[in-house]
Amino acid sequence: MPDSSPAQQPAGYLPRLGAGxxxxxxxxxxxxxxEITRDRAVVHLSGEITSGNARRLxxxxxxxxxSGIALLVIDLGKVTCLSSDGAGMIFMxxxxxxxxxxxxxxxxxxxxxxxxxxxxxLLRIVDVYAGDGPNLSQGxxx
Numbered sequence: 001m002p003d004s005s006p007a008q009q010p011a012g013y014l015p016r017l018g019a020g021x022x023x024x025x026x027x028x029x030x031x032x033x034x035e036i037t038r039d040r041a042v043v044h045l046s047g048e049i050t051s052g053n054a055r056r057l058x059x060x061x062x063x064x065x066x067s068g069i070a071l072l073v074i075d076l077g078k079v080t081c082l083s084s085d086g087a088g089m090i091f092m093x094x095x096x097x098x099x100x101x102x103x104x105x106x107x108x109x110x111x112x113x114x115x116x117x118x119x120x121x122l123l124r125i126v127d128v129y130a131g132d133g134p135n136l137s138q139g140x141x142x
Contacts, residue, residue, distance in 0.1 A: 034064070040071040046078030049086030058089035062096040069102055073133065077108030082116045090117070094126060107133045 033044040041064050049057065065072060074090060076082065090106065097104045105127040109117070117123050127133070 036064075036067070036069070039069055040073065041067070041069045042073040042075060044075040044078070046080075048081040048083075049079055049089070050081065050083040051085035054083070054085045054089040057086075058092035061089065061093040065093065065096045065100050065102050068100070072097060072102055072104045074104065074106045075108050076106055076110065076113045079110070079113050082113035084116060084120060087113075087116045087120050087122055090122060090126060091120075094122075103127075105129065105133050107131065 035042040035044075043061065043064070045057075061072070061074075072093065074093070090104070094104055096102075106113075106117070107129045109128050109130060114123075114128065117126070117128060
């Protein structure tokens with residue numbers, strides 16, 4: 001049997017992570033899905049949005065906003081828990097959106113995520129919808 005102790009590995013060696021590893025990406029296996037058209041992006045989130053993944057998600061949303069979209073839709077329909085840190089990523093997206101002239105809305109917002117958004121005062125600065133939101137079933141103008 002070969003010796004795989006750290007002393008026997010070359011400098012800079014990192015073990016290959018298995019397909020089930022949660023260290024590869026905080027949303028791996030959580031159903032994070034993004035639909036992008038010419039003028040809109042819909043980000044479908046699922047699972048728990050907490051301090052463990054909120055910062056990375058906020059950064060990803062900021063990068064998406066730099067693509068010049070007019071509307072960012074954050075679909076919270078399959079989010080089971082939105083912590084205050086998770087809601088903070090929405091605030092980060094709002095700050096970036098203003099600089100790019102992008103409107104941000106949250107759709108399919110259930111009772112728990114809504115309560116968190118309300119507690120933090122984000123309902124005053126982001127449009128929140130229990131369903132699809134305005135005109136989301138219509139074409140994107142392509």
